[in-house]
Amino acid sequence: MEREKWMKLLPWISTPILLALVIGGWDLAITAFGVSPYVLPRPGTVAETLSEMVVEADTWEHIQATVVETVVGFVIALVLGIAMGVTLGKIRWLEVAVRPLIVASQVIPKVALIPLFVIWFGFGITSKVIMALLLAFFPIMLNVLLGVRSVDPGHQDVMRSLDAGRWQTLRHLELKSTLPYVFAGMEVGIVFALIGAIVGEYLGGSQGLGFLVVETLNALDGPRLFGVIILLAFLGSLMFFAINGLKRIFIPWHESVISAQ
Amino acid sequence: MTDRVLTKTEPSGAATASEGPTSQQAELELVGIAKKFETKRTSTLALTGIDLAIGRREFVSVIGRSGCGKTTLLRTLAGLVSPSEGEVRVQGRGLWRGNSRDPEVMHKFGVIFQDANLFPWYTVEENIALPLRMRGEDKRSRLHRAHELAELVGLTGFERSYPRELSGGMRQRTAIARALSYRPEILLMDEPFGALDALTRERMNLEVQSIATTTEATVVFVTHDITEAVFLADRVVLLSPRPGRIKSITDIALQRPRELDLQTTPQFQDIVRTLRHQLYEDEA
Ligand SMILES: Nc1ncnc2c1ncn2[C@@H]1O[C@H](COP(=O)(O)OP(=O)(O)OP(=O)(O)O)[C@@H](O)[C@H]1O
Ligand SMILES: [Mg+2]
Numbered sequence: 173m174e175r176e177k178w179m180k181l182l183p184w185i186s187t188p189i190l191l192a193l194v195i196g197g198w199d200l201a202i203t204a205f206g207v208s209p210y211v212l213p214r215p216g217t218v219a220e221t222l223s224e225m226v227v228e229a230d231t232w233e234h235i236q237a238t239v240v241e242t243v244v245g246f247v248i249a250l251v252l253g254i255a256m257g258v259t260l261g262k263i264r265w266l267e268v269a270v271r272p273l274i275v276a277s278q279v280i281p282k283v284a285l286i287p288l289f290v291i292w293f294g295f296g297i298t299s300k301v302i303m304a305l306l307l308a309f310f311p312i313m314l315n316v317l318l319g320v321r322s323v324d325p326g327h328q329d330v331m332r333s334l335d336a337g338r339w340q341t342l343r344h345l346e347l348k349s350t351l352p353y354v355f356a357g358m359e360v361g362i363v364f365a366l367i368g369a370i371v372g373e374y375l376g377g378s379q380g381l382g383f384l385v386v387e388t389l390n391a392l393d394g395p396r397l398f399g400v401i402i403l404l405a406f407l408g409s410l411m412f413f414a415i416n417g418l419k420r421i422f423i424p425w426h427e428s429v430i431s432a433q
Numbered sequence: 434m435t436d437r438v439l440t441k442t443e444p445s446g447a448a449t450a451s452e453g454p455t456s457q458q459a460e461l462e463l464v465g466i467a468k469k470f471e472t473k474r475t476s477t478l479a480l481t482g483i484d485l486a487i488g489r490r491e492f493v494s495v496i497g498r499s500g501c502g503k504t505t506l507l508r509t510l511a512g513l514v515s516p517s518e519g520e521v522r523v524q525g526r527g528l529w530r531g532n533s534r535d536p537e538v539m540h541k542f543g544v545i546f547q548d549a550n551l552f553p554w555y556t557v558e559e560n561i562a563l564p565l566r567m568r569g570e571d572k573r574s575r576l577h578r579a580h581e582l583a584e585l586v587g588l589t590g591f592e593r594s595y596p597r598e599l600s601g602g603m604r605q606r607t608a609i610a611r612a613l614s615y616r617p618e619i620l621l622m623d624e625p626f627g628a629l630d631a632l633t634r635e636r637m638n639l640e641v642q643s644i645a646t647t648t649e650a651t652v653v654f655v656t657h658d659i660t661e662a663v664f665l666a667d668r669v670v671l672l673s674p675r676p677g678r679i680k681s682i683t684d685i686a687l688q689r690p691r692e693l694d695l696q697t698t699p700q701f702q703d704i705v706r707t708l709r710h711q712l713y714e715d716e717a
Contacts, residue, residue, distance in 0.1 A: 326550040333511055333544035335536050340567050348554045425554045425595050 213394040221395035222402060235403065237379040238369055241297055242411070245304025246365040253309050253361070254354065257316025267317070274314075282306050283371050290376045300372035300380070307368035312357035319353025320346070352426045355419045362411045370404065381407070458525055459486035460651045461510065461619060466519035467676075468505050478676035479505040483519070485670065485679065492645055492652045494662035495670045498712065502677025503655045507623045510653060511544045523619070543617030543650070547624045549604035551596040551611075557583065558592040561610045568615060575614075582610035585647075586640065602633040606640075613648060620645070620652045627657070635693055638664055642690060659708050660696060669704075671711055681711055 195215045201207065202214050209217070225231045260267040285306070289299040323346055331341045373382025381404050388396040420429050466483035469476060479502045487493050497503050508514040510521060512534045521528040523538045551560045558579040559566075565575035583592050586606040596604055605625055612620065622641075626634045638661060645652050645665075656662050662669050666685050673680035685704060687695060695701050 324550070326546060326548050327552065329513060329544075329546060330550045330552075332513055333539075333542065334564050334567060335534070335539040336567055344552070344563065344567070348552065423554070425597075427597075430597070 210392060210394050213398055217395045218398040218402070222399040225396070225399050225403070231384075231403075234379060234381050234384050235407065237297070237383075238366070238373065238381045238407065241300040241369040241372070241380065242304050242362070242365045245301045245306075245368060246308050246362055248301070249305045249308035249312055249361060249365065250358065252305075253312030253357065254316050256309075257313045257357075258320055258350075260313075261317045261320025274310075278310060282368075286372055286375050289372070295376040295378070297377075297379075299376065300369045303372040304365040304368035308361035308365035311360040311364060312354070315353045315357030315360075316350065319350035322353070323349050351423050352428065355415065355423060356428070358415050359412060359419075362415050363408060366404075366408050366411060459522075460489040460491070460524060461487040461653070462520075462522040463506075463510070464520045464522065466506075466509060466516045466521070468502075468509060468514065469517045480509070480516075480678070481676040482678050485682075487651060487653065490649055490651055492654065492665055492667045493670060494666035494668070495653065495655045495672060496657060496659060496662045496708070496712070497672030497677070497680075498674055499657065501672045501674035503657075503672060504623055505677065506672070507621055507653060507655050511542055511621045512539055513544075540615070541618045543612035543615070543620045545605075545608055545612050545620065545622040545625045547627050549596070549601075549608040551604055551607055553596050556593050556595055557588060557599070557607050560596065560607055561614055564611060564615045578614060579610070582613055585613070585644070586610045602629050602637065605629065605637065609641075609644070613644070616648070618650060620648075620650045620654075622652065623655045624657065625654075626661070634661070639693065641665060646690070659705050659712070663701065663704050663708065664691060664696060669708060671708060683708065 198212075199215050202209075202212060213221075260270070282303075286299065286303055289302050293299040293302065327345055327349065328341075331345055336344070369380065370382035370385070373380035374386055377383055381400055384400045385397065385404075388400060419426075423429060463483050463485045466480055467478070468480040469478050483506065485493075495503050495506060505514060509516050512521070512528050515529060515532075523541060526535060526538055528534055528538050551557075552563070555563065558576055561579040561582055562570075562575040565578060570578075580589075580592060583589055586609055588603060588606055588610065591599065591603065596607065599607065605628075609625070625641075626637050629637065641652075641654070642665060644650075652665075654662070654665055663685055669683045669685060670679055671681045671683070672678065683704065687701065
């Protein structure tokens with residue numbers, strides 16, 4: 173019991189220490205080796221710049237743009253991914269028929285498609301949403317497919333022995349047992365959606381944190397570039413933990429939730 | 434029920450149809466059952482020529498070596514597997530009508546598997562009450578019933594626990610309670626205690642005996658443990674393997690309720706020995 177408590181506390185103690193070590197090492201490396209501030213700004217400078225950035229209205233508009241693209245893309249990917257995953261999971265011949273296509277689309281670096289989307293949909297939000305959607309879709313769809321296929325045969329026997337109907341089996345067994353897979357897909361999917369949106373912003377447009385990265389890069393503004401990257405890291409973590417929180421509400425019984433407590 | 438201590442063993446090879454002890458009408462009948470499993474590479478004849486009639490409130494154990502078709506027999510009875518030949522009848526009604534099962538017959542069965550197969554997303558009380566929920570019983574009355582059953586199987590205080598928080602024996606008790614929730618007339622159990630340690634198993638055997646008495650259920654109990662089979666049963670059906678057929682049926686006319694000490698009596702051990710010899714005859 174003592175040990176368990178300690179294990180729970182450990183990340184809260186170790187994370188600040190590790191962070192302090194990284195930042196300390198970073199600062200030390202700069203003074204020790206005389207690195208140019210253009211290549212690597214000092215942590216203090218970055219912190220200062222960051223504190224300036226978060227009070228600028230502009231920054232928040234860029235954050236908002238990225239969040240909207242990511243969330244819209246993710247939600248569409250979630251709906252399509254679940255629908256497609258369930259369909260392919262249930263209809264075996266269909267899955268066999270489209271399997272080569274799925275494998276092929278997994279292998280293609282989807283980021284390479286962005287220029288196409290820019291040609292088709294312009295430099296606006298649409299091409300970014302589609303990129304976010306596309307990246308988030310596959311992990312969600314594949315996880316749902318796996319989940320639908322992974323219903324425990326012993327559980328199915330129980331439902332059959334109780335003479336359960338289609339709807340009851342769906343409600344009490346299949347939905348519940350697939351849910352953890354949906355969440356596993358969502359946890360990967362949300363991070364992928366963010367990546368998609370940012371890469372989309374790199375390649376075109378005038379909005380979003382990805383655009384801000386390119387802009388600060390062009391201005392060779394090291395501290396601001398670092399500031400944006402830190403903002404992105406925060407945003408990614410926030411989104412991931414939002415999904416994680418939903419998981420704790422919806423599947424409190426699942427191992428991935430219990431072992432993380 | 435018989436009060437005398439008496440055993441009667443039909444010699445091996447007695448694969449003839451056996452009548453239930455009180456048989457005007459059998460509760461449960463297997464008539465000319467055969468089951469063949471066809472897969473891409475092989476075709477296995479798991480059961481053949483099974484004729485068995487089980488009387489109302491009778492307790493029948495089925496034993497046999499691994500792979501002889503015990504599970505197949507029980508699943509056929511439970512309507513989880515459709516027979517290739519023959520018919521399953523319950524109180525005179527056929528279980529199968531073409532490709533579908535008679536729902537009224539299905540509702541008479543309570544099936545307990547080797548694994549508890551509890552739903553991890555439901556608590557103990559929700560698991561127990563699930564069959565009632567599916568039958569549309571309201572929340573209050575089904576939870577009331579769940580608590581009543583939790584008490585019967587010795588799970589008081591664990592109603593709100595999740596299955597993962599229970600020991601193997603407690604999970605199996607929950608599974609039994611779930612099967613009992615809708616008061617089935619026929620209990621079908623497939624090695625329900627196979628995964629439990631010897632001590633827990635003995636306790637569970639005593640409980641099964643008292644559950645069978647209080648619920649007045651007809652029970653078919655599959656096991657590979659001869660002692661367990663003899664201890665619980667009114668009749669022991671011995672299957673011989675490949676293809677699975679009934680090798681012998683043994684009446685166990687030992688007094689009830691039976692205590693664990695019964696297992697050390699000479700009468701008891703005689704029956705066990707005879708059955709063990711029959712079981713090993715197949716080795717050659
Ligand atoms: N679904 C199935 N498909 C193909 N063959 C099967 C299937 N189920 C059972 N069999 C075969 O039927 C035979 C009897 O199997 P069964 O599970 O009924 O044996 P058992 O007596 O319950 O064995 P055990 O004591 O090990 O549980 C075995 O040879 C097995 O390989
Ligand atoms: Mg078996």
